[in-house]
Amino acid sequence: MKAQVFYGPGQLCYEDVPIPVPGAGEALVKIEVALTCGTDVKTLRRGHPVMIPRVPTVFGHEMAGTVVAVGRGVTSVREGDRVVAANSAPCGECPLCRAGRANLCEDLLFVNGAYAEYIALPPRLTAKNLVVVSTALSAARAAFVEPLACARLGIERGRVEPSHTVAVFGHGALGCLLAMVARARRARVVVVGKAGWRLDRVRALGLGEMVDAGAQDPVATLRALTEGRGVDVAVDATGHPEVWEQAIASVAKGGTVVFFGGCAPGTSVRLDTQRAHYDELTLVGAFHHTPQLVRRAVDCLESGAVVPDGLLTHQMSLAEVPGALELMARGEALKVLIRPDAEEERSRS
């Protein structure tokens, strides 16, 4: 089969590799659709010690497909099931897993290999985070499960309610998914971004009100939009410390700030201690997802509560993954849909 194999920073090679044979507990999935992700861009540039502990490995981590074979002992899925796989599986046994915080598992197993025609999913992932989806759900939508599960965590950590005004800082794919999940909870949503084609695109998706942080002071604008009170929940999806500070400054008394976007190592933010104390601010991180959130994300997509189609800006073949990631790196794509079978058809003709 064809696969995009990662050998280290800057080294992605399009190669012929054997179709994996599923061992005991494993499921072999024929990949229908993979999606590019901002994490792929970062990982290709500088590696990722947590998500990619060993190289070489097939690259990519957002995918949906069909089970074509299972190894001995697999009972959770069978041949012919349409499935979506998360990109990790928790151990289920460490103190954090037992406390219901599997996203923080001390032994989170990460799985890569979406940019290929097939993937053999390891036993733990097959058992815990490979979910059967209905035949009515397209693979292109199902592949959004992983980032959507992360977005659901962010909105749940913010305890968003229908009466809330929620500001989402950042209008990349995850900012948009956060806005969609908050909208699905019937909250009022304001997306803070910078003018350009992406903001226009997001505006066209009708996710909520828009603030152009390049032209307006976002904190003052958010306060003006809320009669001076500030927003109930602010979510950072940019991973910039200065934006974290804006998010903190924009929440109302009793407000919640969700730190969803990871900042560069070694950075820090200034916190107004008076506000943190007298306004009883809740400042909370949100990282990754849990098996429960993965299933809720599937429900969200199956019920149509979240329809992510508008975030797909391009469609490319497996061979074109490097070009897709360049588009992402230049900020010219939100998400690129990769179809391995488009590749096969081309090479056959």
Ligand SMILES: [Zn+2]
């Ligand atoms: Zn991702």
Ligand SMILES: [Zn+2]
């Ligand atoms: Zn664990």
